[in-house]
Amino acid sequence: xxxxxxxxxxxxxxxxxxxxxxxxxxxxxxxxxxxxxxxxxxxxxxxxxxxxxxxxxxxxxxxxxxxxxxxxxxxxxxxxxxxxxxxxxxxxxxxxxxxxxxxxxxxxxxxxxxxxxxxxxxxxxxxxxxxxxxxxxxxxxxxxxxxxxxxxxxxxxxxxxxxxxxxxxxxxxxxxxxxxxxxxxxxxxxxxxxxxxxxxxxxxxxxxxxxxxxxxxxxxxxxxxxxxxxxxxxxxxxxxxxxxxxxxxxxxxxxxxxxxxxxxxxxxxxxxxxxxxxxxxxxxxxxxxxxxxxxxxxxxxxxxx
Amino acid sequence: xxxxxxxxxxxxxxxxxxxxxxxxxxxxxxxxxxxxxxxxxxxxxxxxxxxxxxxxxxxxxxxxxxxxxxxxxxxxxxxxxxxxxxxxxxxxxxxxxxxxxxxxxxxxxxxxxxxxxxxxxxxxxxxxxxxxxxxxxxxxxxxxxxxxxxxxxxxxxxxxxxxxxxxxxxxxxxxxxxxxxxxxxxxxxxxxxxxxxxxxxxxxxxxxxxxxxxxxxxxxxxxxxxxxxx
Numbered sequence: 001x002x003x004x005x006x007x008x009x010x011x012x013x014x015x016x017x018x019x020x021x022x023x024x025x026x027x028x029x030x031x032x033x034x035x036x037x038x039x040x041x042x043x044x045x046x047x048x049x050x051x052x053x054x055x056x057x058x059x060x061x062x063x064x065x066x067x068x069x070x071x072x073x074x075x076x077x078x079x080x081x082x083x084x085x086x087x088x089x090x091x092x093x094x095x096x097x098x099x100x101x102x103x104x105x106x107x108x109x110x111x112x113x114x115x116x117x118x119x120x121x122x123x124x125x126x127x128x129x130x131x132x133x134x135x136x137x138x139x140x141x142x143x144x145x146x147x148x149x150x151x152x153x154x155x156x157x158x159x160x161x162x163x164x165x166x167x168x169x170x171x172x173x174x175x176x177x178x179x180x181x182x183x184x185x186x187x188x189x190x191x192x193x194x195x196x197x198x199x200x201x202x203x204x205x206x207x208x209x210x211x212x213x214x215x216x217x218x219x220x221x222x223x224x225x226x227x228x229x230x231x232x233x234x235x236x237x238x239x240x241x242x243x244x245x246x247x248x249x250x251x252x253x254x255x256x257x258x259x260x261x262x263x264x265x266x267x268x269x270x271x272x273x274x275x276x277x278x279x280x281x282x283x284x285x286x287x288x289x290x291x292x293x294x295x296x297x298x299x300x301x302x303x304x305x
Numbered sequence: 306x307x308x309x310x311x312x313x314x315x316x317x318x319x320x321x322x323x324x325x326x327x328x329x330x331x332x333x334x335x336x337x338x339x340x341x342x343x344x345x346x347x348x349x350x351x352x353x354x355x356x357x358x359x360x361x362x363x364x365x366x367x368x369x370x371x372x373x374x375x376x377x378x379x380x381x382x383x384x385x386x387x388x389x390x391x392x393x394x395x396x397x398x399x400x401x402x403x404x405x406x407x408x409x410x411x412x413x414x415x416x417x418x419x420x421x422x423x424x425x426x427x428x429x430x431x432x433x434x435x436x437x438x439x440x441x442x443x444x445x446x447x448x449x450x451x452x453x454x455x456x457x458x459x460x461x462x463x464x465x466x467x468x469x470x471x472x473x474x475x476x477x478x479x480x481x482x483x484x485x486x487x488x489x490x491x492x493x494x495x496x497x498x499x500x501x502x503x504x505x506x507x508x509x510x511x512x513x514x515x516x517x518x519x520x521x522x523x524x525x526x527x528x529x530x531x532x533x534x535x
Contacts, residue, residue: 251402251421251439254383270342270361270382279360283380284399285420287439287458 001148002175003029006236006266008141008243019137022144024276026125033146036159037128038120040171043139048087050112094166113169120159145173152198164205169240174201179231244293251288258283307334367394405432473508481534482517
């Protein structure tokens with residue numbers, strides 16, 4: 001099961017009520033994924049920031065000092081050992097992640113980027129709203145997830161969206177099982193990649209990062225994932241200015257797509273589209289093996305199929 | 306005078322219960338407003354009644370029904386009319402995977418496209434698709450007729466026992482043990498009548514796909530045929 005949703009406003013309005021739209025899409029998907037809920041929103045470009053999960057007891061002063069040493073400024077604390085910080089010094093995301101891990105081996109960067117803001121936790125979309133006031137947040141595009149865990153534990157770390165570790169402003173959500181996950185993970189770990197969870201969905205971001213590092217385009221990486229991933233999957237990718245989907249060659253997992261002059265909306269079930277966006281558009285199920293990528297810039301038509 | 310059910314603020318169970326109560330009270334026509342692509346609407350309706358859904362429906366709409374006449378003014382999710390015994394389901398838009406799977410009788414009309422595995426294991430009845438269909442449509446069908454006005458996906462009618470599939474457009478790939486024939490005069494007359502009855506604009510000609518019947522009995526001499534199929 002699991003429910004995934006995605007939305008992109010084609011009118012290049014960064015003040016679009018994205019949070020409310022994604023939340024309304026996720027609510028009817030809550031029954032597909034009662035374990036946890038999360039969103040990745042892409043808002044107005046700003047300074048690079050990150051959200052960090054730190055499963056150690058530490059005073060705010062000590063944390064602030066420690067982060068300062070790593071070139072970060074502590075901004076805000078959330079329940080469950082989650083902290084927001086701003087990047088003060090310029091550095092590569094991979095280097096920063098490595099440095100933080102050297103300091104706190106169990107630390108995990110939940111998201112990082114100039115536009116990406118991701119919130120996730122155990123519980124329903126309504127509980128996510130209570131904790132983080134998602135509905136009030138604006139942005140041009142984003143993705144959301146409701147999780148029913150099957151293989152790995154239910155906690156914040158194993159919730160989605162997953163940040164594509166090392167790639168600023170890239171997040172994924174996934175419905176299905178990547179059945180060659182262990183094989184792929186072993187290969188990636190031999191190549192030096194680090195995994196934060198035992199959730200098979202985490203492999204998608206790692207895979208895309210690896211392909212991009214090898215010089216492939218995002219579209220090319222998504223296309224080759226159709227061959228390199230086994231199992232059932234529909235996944236969405238969001239970057240600072242793009243939103244895309246990939247659907248496995250057997251069409252095992254459902255995904256509905258609606259595209260109008262104003263927006264692109266994707267969801268596991270049509271009910272999410274109707275509840276959030278009304279009836280004045282048609283929706284269809286892309287064929288098995290389909291993939292597509294949209295840009296938020298109308299004049300920069302990179303849309304591919 | 307039709308009976309109206311507004312789905313807003315009702316659970317799926319309440320909607321279906323209200324539908325049954327209206328039928329029991331003698332209503333012949335029911336309008337279901339704002340269905341919002343919910344699942345399991347109009348399942349197991351076992352009497353002749355007209356039901357119109359004003360928008361898209363979710364999974365298994367009209368499943369296991371016998372004799373009802375359902376119209377969907379939108380699209381349908383997975384498994385539309387699955388295991389229907391008799392009756393009719395008309396879908397204005399597209400249908401998700403597994404439409405008309407395992408039906409034993411009646412008619413399913415999809416004016417748009419059908420996704421993968423439409424009409425799998427059909428044991429009777431008719432499935433008319435105005436657009437194209439996804440892969441493995443008609444997989445292991447045993448009886449009945451599938452008409453695809455547009456293009457058909459890969460592995461069409463794979464391992465079919467019996468029945469017939471008519472295709473107007475391109476066939477991406479035929480399934481195992483299928484044979485393509487030219488429709489005869491009776492077939493053409495039946496197709497013309499079906500298309501005009503349901504006001505579906507068909508192509509100028511169809512191809513007819515039937516079972517090659519090589520998989521009916523195991524034959525060691527034809528081991529390669531079996532290896533390919535399995």
